[in-house]
Amino acid sequence: MRVLLAAPSSPARLRNLVPLTWALRTAGHDVKIAGQPSFVEEILSTGTVAVDLEDRDDASLAESAALTEFAKLWRPQVVVSAGQAPAGTAAARAVDAVAVRLLGALDEPDASDADTTYDTVPASLRAGGGGARPVRHVPYFGPVEVPMWLRRKARRARVLLSLSDAELFGPVFDAVASVDAEVLCAAGSADFPAGTTVPANVRLVDSAPPAALLPTCAAVIHDGDAELALAAATHGLPQLSLIASTLIGRVEAAGAGLVDAAPAAGLIRDLITGGALRAGAHALRDEIAALPAPREVAAELAR
Template sequence: MRVLMAAPSSPARLHNLAPLAWALRTAGHDVKIAGRPSFAEEILRTSCVAVELESGAEEGLAESAALAEFAELWRPQVVVSDALAPAGTAAARAVGAVAVRVLGALDEPDAEDAADITLDTVPPSLRAGSGAVRAVRHVPYFGPVVVPNWLRRKARRSRVLLSLTDETLFGPLFDAVAGADFELVCSARVPAGVTLPANVRLVDSVPPAALLPTCAAVVHDGDAALALAAAAHGLPQLSLAETAITARIAAAGAGKTGSGEAARTLTADEELGRAAKALREEIAALPAPRTVVAELIR
């Protein structure tokens, strides 16, 4: 079976499609992922074949005639598209293929969705909106990683992953966690003048795929992909910026939103830990991408 995927120029959105692409490929199907020429290298990093689309709006695939043109040439049986690449559904209609839409952490189900099948990688307890969706297990993926040497040694105490993009948050957070009974690991550039507590470990890189299985909790500033990955690993989390997905995780009791003060008790809060593990079990019980692939074939 030939499967054409359409991805906007966003690594996070491409990574959300990758597990389904791998499931299709390992089942013996021919998979190609279409994207902008400037995004081709990122597609190749998923070990999939890239198709360069040289026309259409650079911001996305909303009006891309190139996608439909390639579909007419290659004649796929299935076209899979990210929620921000609606041209995938149009290309599927042009060649009589099955149109599949994949929702991520930042997307909402749409009652007027024109796709034949909509797959939602957000677990039902965190889903909002209406529309007919098919739940699929979220498989965290952040691109190729190398396990650093320091991570191959057993941690002497609980480890917490820190991921921040807002430099103004470092100072208050470090003040809040100073002396806490865990190791806070981050790779960001700490602003000058910020005091580094003894329990903070600065490293060259913190690949989530390698680090999350060794962690007891996660602190971030609203990163949707990291929030969903932490949920899949059953980790309590603190988001210093409230977004739709982090608010729902907090409402489920598996995380918190707010100031860095909440980070001190993140690993010791038993109720938070139980809710995080329950969320992990819910995600693990959902159909794996390979199960969805089998249904597509039928």
């Protein structure tokens, strides 16, 4: 079976496609991922075959006719689109292929002309499924190397700290300074505002690959990163977000996380040791684990 995947120029949305892509390839199907020229290297980094759409007018994938042109040449039986790549459905219609849409943490279910929509976000974190069929989320953050320091067992609870806004580090550092935990932060002192004090229990590292790190953690602190939030839920980790969002609000409603723009030390201790939060996070993890794996979706598409 030939399967063409349409990836918008969004690393997070591409990464959501990868587990299904690998499942299809492992099952013996011919799989290609199409994207804009500027995004080809990102596609190649996933270990899959990339199709350069050579869209000279620099239109977005959602508006491009190049995908349909390639589909007419290659004749796929299935076309899979990320949540924001509706051109995939148009390409599928042009070659009488099955049109499939795959939603992720950055998407909300909505009306679609696709034949089938799958959703990697569990029902507990959706206001409504919109008719989407569930598929298990498999966290993927790209190629990573397990650093030497991560091969040693942590001596105390480990917390992943991932922030995109440098101004947020100071308040979080103040809160975690008195907490008995090892806080891992992928940043350097030059990334912090002047006058920021890094506590002794905060470890600054060049990189903190979530795929390697999350299984060793007791909790996650972030600033609303939906992709990381869904990965933390998959690993059954309580999480604290400094910024509210739709998905994060649902994590909190599920009893698996907290939202607080100015966390105190006591709140972070509760995040690490709180039984109710951990129970909620484990329930969310078990819900995700019970969903059909990508290989089951691949087999279903083949049928």
